[in-house]
Amino acid sequence: METVKNRRSIRKYADRTVDDNLLNRLLEVSERTQTMGNLQLYSVVVTRSAEMKERLAPAHFNQPMVRQAPVVLTVCADFNRTVKWAEQRKAQPGYDNFLSFMNAATDALLYTQTFCNLAEAEGLGVCYLGTTLYQPLQIIDILKLPRLVMPVATLTVGWPDEHPEQTDRLPLKAMVHDETYCDYTPEAIDGYFGPKEQLPVNKRFVEINRKETLAQIFTDIRYTKKDNEAMSTGMLDALKRQGFLD
Amino acid sequence: METVKNRRSIRKYADRTVDDNLLNRLLEVSERTQTMGNLQLYSVVVTRSAEMKERLAPAHFNQPMVRQAPVVLTVCADFNRTVKWAEQRKAQPGYDNFLSFMNAATDALLYTQTFCNLAEAEGLGVCYLGTTLYQPLQIIDILKLPRLVMPVATLTVGWPDEHPEQTDRLPLKAMVHDETYCDYTPEAIDGYFGPKEQLPVNKRFVEINRKETLAQIFTDIRYTKKDNEAMSTGMLDALKRQGFLD
Numbered sequence: 423m424e425t426v427k428n429r430r431s432i433r434k435y436a437d438r439t440v441d442d443n444l445l446n447r448l449l450e451v452s453e454r455t456q457t458m459g460n461l462q463l464y465s466v467v468v469t470r471s472a473e474m475k476e477r478l479a480p481a482h483f484n485q486p487m488v489r490q491a492p493v494v495l496t497v498c499a500d501f502n503r504t505v506k507w508a509e510q511r512k513a514q515p516g517y518d519n520f521l522s523f524m525n526a527a528t529d530a531l532l533y534t535q536t537f538c539n540l541a542e543a544e545g546l547g548v549c550y551l552g553t554t555l556y557q558p559l560q561i562i563d564i565l566k567l568p569r570l571v572m573p574v575a576t577l578t579v580g581w582p583d584e585h586p587e588q589t590d591r592l593p594l595k596a597m598v599h600d601e602t603y604c605d606y607t608p609e610a611i612d613g614y615f616g617p618k619e620q621l622p623v624n625k626r627f628v629e630i631n632r633k634e635t636l637a638q639i640f641t642d643i644r645y646t647k648k649d650n651e652a653m654s655t656g657m658l659d660a661l662k663r664q665g666f667l668d
Numbered sequence: 669m670e671t672v673k674n675r676r677s678i679r680k681y682a683d684r685t686v687d688d689n690l691l692n693r694l695l696e697v698s699e700r701t702q703t704m705g706n707l708q709l710y711s712v713v714v715t716r717s718a719e720m721k722e723r724l725a726p727a728h729f730n731q732p733m734v735r736q737a738p739v740v741l742t743v744c745a746d747f748n749r750t751v752k753w754a755e756q757r758k759a760q761p762g763y764d765n766f767l768s769f770m771n772a773a774t775d776a777l778l779y780t781q782t783f784c785n786l787a788e789a790e791g792l793g794v795c796y797l798g799t800t801l802y803q804p805l806q807i808i809d810i811l812k813l814p815r816l817v818m819p820v821a822t823l824t825v826g827w828p829d830e831h832p833e834q835t836d837r838l839p840l841k842a843m844v845h846d847e848t849y850c851d852y853t854p855e856a857i858d859g860y861f862g863p864k865e866q867l868p869v870n871k872r873f874v875e876i877n878r879k880e881t882l883a884q885i886f887t888d889i890r891y892t893k894k895d896n897e898a899m900s901t902g903m904l905d906a907l908k909r910q911g912f913l914d
Contacts, residue, residue, distance in 0.1 A: 423693075423786055426700050447669075450840040454672050455781065456796045459890055460835050467845045474847050498849075503842070504886075506852050507861050513883035516893020520900040524801050528821070531774055532796070535701065535781035540669055550702045550778070555770050566848040575774070589706050594696040596749070599713045601720050602812040603744075606752050615753050637759035640750075644705055647762020654766040 425543045430588050432547025433487050435580030440492045444544065445579075452537040455529075461504050463526035464533050467565045469494040474564070481560040482553040482576065491578035496554070496561065497534045499526030501570040518570065523666035527574045534575040547582035550575065556653050558660040569665040590618055671789045676834050678793025679733050681826030686738045690790065691825075698783040701775075707750050709772035710779050713811045715740040720810070727806040728799040728822065737824035742800070742807065743780045745772030747816040764816065769912035773820045780821045793828035796821065802899050804906040815911040836864055 449466060457463065469475055470493055478496075479488040488494055501517040508515040516522075538548050554561065554576040561573045596614035606614075618624060619636045628636050631643060641647070661667040695712060703709065715721055716739055724742075725734040734740055747763040754761040762768075784794050800807065800822040807819045842860035852860075864870060865882050874882050877889060887893070907913040 423697055423789065426782060426786060427697050429700050431702050446840060446844075449844060451669055451673050453837045453840065453843065454675050454834075456677050456784070458798050459886060460837075461886065462838055462843065465843055465845060465849070467847070467849060469847060471847055503852055503857075503860075507857050508883040508887050510854055510857050511881035511883035513881060513887040514893065515887050516896050517891075519896050521801060521896050521903055522891075522900075524903065525798065527770075527773075528777055528798070528801075531777040532781040532784075535778045536672060536785060538702070538778075539782060539785045540672060543669065552704050552771065552774070555767060555774075564848075565845075568849060568851050571849065588700075591699045591706075592708055594692060594699065597699065597708065597711055598692075598695060599711060599811075601713070601715060601717055602810075603711065603713060603814060603817065605814055606749055608756055611749075611753050611756050614749075635757035635759060637754040637757035640705060640707065641754050641759040641761050645763075645768075647760065650762050650765050650767050654768075657767055657770065 426539065428588075429542050430586050431549045432580070432582045432584060432586075433549050433578075434582070434584040435487075435491050435547065435578070436583040438492070438581045440546065440579060440581070445493060448537055448540050448544065451540060452533055455533045455536040457529045457533070458525050462529065463500055463504060464530035465498045465500040465503065465571065467496040467498065467567075469496065477564050478561070481557050481564065482551050483556070485551060485553065487549050487551070487578040491549075491580045493579040495537070495577045495579060496565060496573050497530045497575040497577070498567060499523060499530045499572045499574050501526050502568050505570055518665045520661070520667055523572060523661060527572070530574045534577065538577065541579060545581070546579055549578045551578065555657055558657060559663065562660060562664065567664070572660065572664045572666065587623075590621060592618070672785065674834075675788050676832050677795045678826070678828045678830060678832075679795050679824075680828070680830040681733075681737050681793065681824070682829040684738070684827045686792065686825060686827070691739060694783055694786050694790065697786060698779055701779045701782040703775045703779070704771050708775065709746055709750065710776035711744045711746040711749065711817065713742040713744065715742065723810050724807070727803050727810065728797050729802070731797060731799065733795050733797070733824040737795075737826045739825040741783075741823045741825060742811060742819050743776045743821040743823070744813060745769060745776045745818045745820050747772050748814050751816055764911045766907070766913055769818060769907060773818070776820045780823065784823065787825060791827070792825055795824045797824065801903055804903060805909065808906060808910065813910070818906065818910050818912065833869075836867060838864070
């Protein structure tokens with residue numbers, strides 16, 4: 423509990439290798455995470471070579487962690503292994519559909535998070551790259567992912583070389599609903615988001631970007647409608663190419 | 669690490685309440701999980717009342733844990749709160765698309781898994797219900813989830829009243845790929861799945877179900893093509909109704 427309470431994402435890593443034995447132990451113990459029908463519908467591609475990091479970096483919008491971290495993990499929703507097994511055992515698989523993608527993505531993401539929890543408990547720093555979903559076709563090509571394999575999460579992993587401030591979080595009552603979903607009144611929104619908007623770091627952020635409100639930073643700069651729509655198309659295309667959508 | 673190494677999913681719970689303070693502490697500390705742009709794109713609906721469990725049970729194919737567990741958590745991908753905030757702050761949100769759903773689902777699933785790991789470290793037992801994705805429209809109606817909120821994970825939570833055998837897992841080398849994806853040869857499949865097929869519990873399972881292979885249990889009984897395709901349609905319909913797909 424204490425490790426999680428004190429965690430922060432780490433984007434700067436010491437010039438120190440992550441031992442193979444430690445990494446493999448973390449990857450292996452994470453396999454205890456619950457999984458659909460015990461099928462373990464995920465795979466992990468481990469990137470350590472400078473050459474592969476160089477190739478992956480543009481797919482992640484050149485975030486510097488990709489080149490700087492000793493280890494990059496790309497966790498994939500994977501029905502390829504299970505389907506190959508079924509076909510080799512006189513079984514007729516029906517996993518080339520959207521539900522199966524969601525099942526495998528769920529397995530992959532739960533596994534990813536156990537890995538994060540365990541790695542941080544060992545003192546490692548990780549950063550989760552949301553960019554994995556932005557240009558999946560590039561990642562598919564670079565990592566040579568076959569049909570029915572789709573990248574869903576990327577982690578950079580290394581020993582921390584920074585100790586950033588912890589970021590704020592919304593109060594628990596903003597996140598939790600009792601028995602049924604209680605939709606947010608304007609007053610509730612003000613109450614929950616007000617403290618975030620008042621943080622000096624966020625006020626400065628709004629000022630630097632010459633915006634009127636913090637929310638505009640998200641809608642106009644970080645996650646715009648135009649980008650989201652283009653990347654939605656890209657992701658649906660990738661799901662089609664990987665055989666998870668008609 | 670030890671908690672995760674020894675974990676098992678718990679489907680039978682003692683007749684003992686889960687203290688509100690403990691539950692809230694776990695839900696709150698889990699908020700430290702990394703999240704896209706610190707937007708926390710998830711919500712949790714907490715079910716404690718017998719009446720609501722009764723209503724949820726059929727949506728989960730009447731798995732007995734839903735009625736028996738003291739607490740049921742439905743974790744939702746949630747862009748509703750963020751969009752309401754943006755609209756209240758002169759910002760124009762563009763989150764009614766597939767990428768935004770995947771981003772919010774990712775936030776929700778990572779949060780869910782941190783919760784699982786923390787709850788188990790406190791001695792609680794949890795069971796992850798994959799059925800959440802099977803009939804999401806039912807769950808949406810029962811929990812009154814508004815537009816841009818989609819259920820993605822359900823956990824039953826309580827104090828364990830069983831100590832089941834740990835299930836097997838594939839060897840690490842079956843899950844991990846070095847630099848690029850190395851596709852599975854027939855020999856590799858035999859090597860990785862052989863030990864699983866030889867387990868007495870799995871051999872008995874094949875026998876009872878009058879099947880020829882373990883893989884057929886999955887393709888013919890547990891996760892059939894027909895069911896997967898019907899439920900894919902249901903899930904895509906739900907995403908449309910919730911505003912995440914055209």
